[in-house]
Amino acid sequence: MKVTHLTKVASQPVDMPGATGCQVRWLVGQPDGAPSFAMRAFDVAPGGYTPKHQHPYEHEVYVLEGTGVVLEGDVEHPLSAGQVIYVAPDEVHQFRNTGTAPLRFLCMVPHTSASVLPAQAPECGIER
Amino acid sequence: MKVTHLTKVASQPVDMPGATGCQVRWLVGQPDGAPSFAMRAFDVAPGGYTPKHQHPYEHEVYVLEGTGVVLEGDVEHPLSAGQVIYVAPDEVHQFRNTGTAPLRFLCMVPHTSASVLPAQAPECGIER
Numbered sequence: 001m002k003v004t005h006l007t008k009v010a011s012q013p014v015d016m017p018g019a020t021g022c023q024v025r026w027l028v029g030q031p032d033g034a035p036s037f038a039m040r041a042f043d044v045a046p047g048g049y050t051p052k053h054q055h056p057y058e059h060e061v062y063v064l065e066g067t068g069v070v071l072e073g074d075v076e077h078p079l080s081a082g083q084v085i086y087v088a089p090d091e092v093h094q095f096r097n098t099g100t101a102p103l104r105f106l107c108m109v110p111h112t113s114a115s116v117l118p119a120q121a122p123e124c125g126i127e128r
Numbered sequence: 129m130k131v132t133h134l135t136k137v138a139s140q141p142v143d144m145p146g147a148t149g150c151q152v153r154w155l156v157g158q159p160d161g162a163p164s165f166a167m168r169a170f171d172v173a174p175g176g177y178t179p180k181h182q183h184p185y186e187h188e189v190y191v192l193e194g195t196g197v198v199l200e201g202d203v204e205h206p207l208s209a210g211q212v213i214y215v216a217p218d219e220v221h222q223f224r225n226t227g228t229a230p231l232r233f234l235c236m237v238p239h240t241s242a243s244v245l246p247a248q249a250p251e252c253g254i255e256r
């Protein structure tokens with residue numbers, strides 16, 4: 001068993017094309033022996049966003065604090081604490097902080113994601 | 129994409145031997161098309177607890193609010209908001225609310241859990 005606190009896990013910049021103002025903490029993952037999926041926590045600074053991209057694996061997301069939007073293609077859904085988002089494989093998506101405080105959310109992914117390079121949405125200038 | 133709020137998802141009693149004062153919401157699961165794992169939210173009432181049991185699949189847990197303990201066998205770890213718990217396959221575990229407000233946590237499980245019956249810890253009177 002591993003028991004820790006989010007704030008005790010190292011936060012690192014999200015080093016992906018199209019990401020701005022994003023940090024990630026890997027809360028549970030393969031180094032812990034987790035067999036199939038990982039739990040990460042993202043912090044998106046005011047004005048920041050995750051890449052607008054797609055990939056052949058899913059996300060299961062829970063918003064912890066802050067306000068923002070999730071883009072489903074070009075459709076915006078407002079986000080606040082307690083919101084639940086399921087991003088199906090191959091859906092174009094992006095998380096944006098539209099507030100004045102950090103937007104923090106959990107994002108779970110299957111380990112199969114580690115071997116797959118996401119495809120940027122065309123408007124980002126980097127096509128699949 | 130599915131976007132909803134925790135409070136909009138139906139809460140149902142946890143109908144498992146050894147559970148007291150527990151409700152669950154299935155936030156994301158197989159009915160949503162999720163390919164490999166599910167996100168549930170549990171509410172444990174003051175004085176309540178989940179079964180003390182074990183099973184051959186993992187849990188990835190994030191505490192949203194309230195106070196309590198997670199038992200790793202007979203060892204207690206205190207819990208509060210922001211705590212992260214990884215329960216490895218086959219570890220005996222139990223979540224207990226030791227506070228005066230509801231203990232709410234997310235608990236992610238692989239879909240393979242659906243076909244496996246957990247084994248109660250011997251002290252519950254129901255052995256594997």
